Amino acid sequence: xxxxxxxxxxxxxxxxxxxxxxxxxxxxxxxxxxxxxxxxxxxxxxxxxxxxxxxxxxxxxxxxxxxxxxxxxxxxxxxxxxxxxxxxxxxxxxxxxxxxxxxxxxxxxx
Amino acid sequence: xxxxxxxxxxxxxxxxxxxxxxxxxxxxxxxxxxxxxxxxxxxxxxxxxxxxxxxxxxxxxxxxxxxxxxxxxxxxxxxxxxxxxxxxxxxxxxxxxxxxxxxxxxxxxxxxxxxxxxxxxx
Numbered sequence: 427x428x429x430x431x432x433x434x435x436x437x438x439x440x441x442x443x444x445x446x447x448x449x450x451x452x453x454x455x456x457x458x459x460x461x462x463x464x465x466x467x468x469x470x471x472x473x474x475x476x477x478x479x480x481x482x483x484x485x486x487x488x489x490x491x492x493x494x495x496x497x498x499x500x501x502x503x504x505x506x507x508x509x510x511x512x513x514x515x516x517x518x519x520x521x522x523x524x525x526x527x528x529x530x531x532x533x534x535x536x
Numbered sequence: 537x538x539x540x541x542x543x544x545x546x547x548x549x550x551x552x553x554x555x556x557x558x559x560x561x562x563x564x565x566x567x568x569x570x571x572x573x574x575x576x577x578x579x580x581x582x583x584x585x586x587x588x589x590x591x592x593x594x595x596x597x598x599x600x601x602x603x604x605x606x607x608x609x610x611x612x613x614x615x616x617x618x619x620x621x622x623x624x625x626x627x628x629x630x631x632x633x634x635x636x637x638x639x640x641x642x643x644x645x646x647x648x649x650x651x652x653x654x655x656x657x658x
Binding site for chain 2: 460462464466471472473474483517522523524525526528
């Protein structure tokens with residue numbers, strides 16, 4: 427199964443908002459509200475930022491929010507900060523106890 | 537503090553096998569499902585396999601099914617991945633990850649190790 431589709435890169439200036447999309451199909455993102463988002467800084471392990479499409483784990487800034495429409499999930503980061511510069515990955519349940527990640531998006535804070 | 541420490545990676549020729557291990561501490565290991573996620577150098581994350589708290593449910597990505605075997609030893613709070621018939625495309629950093637939900641296989645990873653590097657090359 428091919429990876430979920432994410433833009434290769436997005437960028438924004440400090441204080442701005444950006445949105446990263448994650449497009450799947452009607453067999454995965456479209457029918458399961460089981461999408462998560464991970465932040466990964468260079469050389470570090472990923473960190474869970476959003477789960478179940480919209481929920482934030484304890485300790486994650488409320489500047490991070492998630493949503494979904496049809497076959498596309500989205501991660502929005504508001505009030506961009508320099509430390510938000512990282513790679514971001516979406517992940518969705520795709521049935522039969524299996525999971526699928528997106529291709530990743532590199533966020534650059536200008 | 538939750539701690540996941542992977543080991544067992546290395547440089548191996550194509551066709552060979554390895555056993556990756558993950559030593560877990562800081563939480564009740566046998567309450568949670570566990571997963572392996574890999575990342576080829578400079579590339580995206582790929583979910584590899586997951587195992588429920590009691591090994592009753594096991595799942596694999598299509599790319600590794602039939603070659604990789606996940607297992608766990610709750611008494612030793614350890615997770616394993618036996619990787620057989622290795623191919624160049626299996627070259628990656630292999631992460632051990634804790635499932636966020638108690639019990640059966642879930643969908644989110646709330647703690648990750650630092651990974652163990654597997655390089656498949658002749």
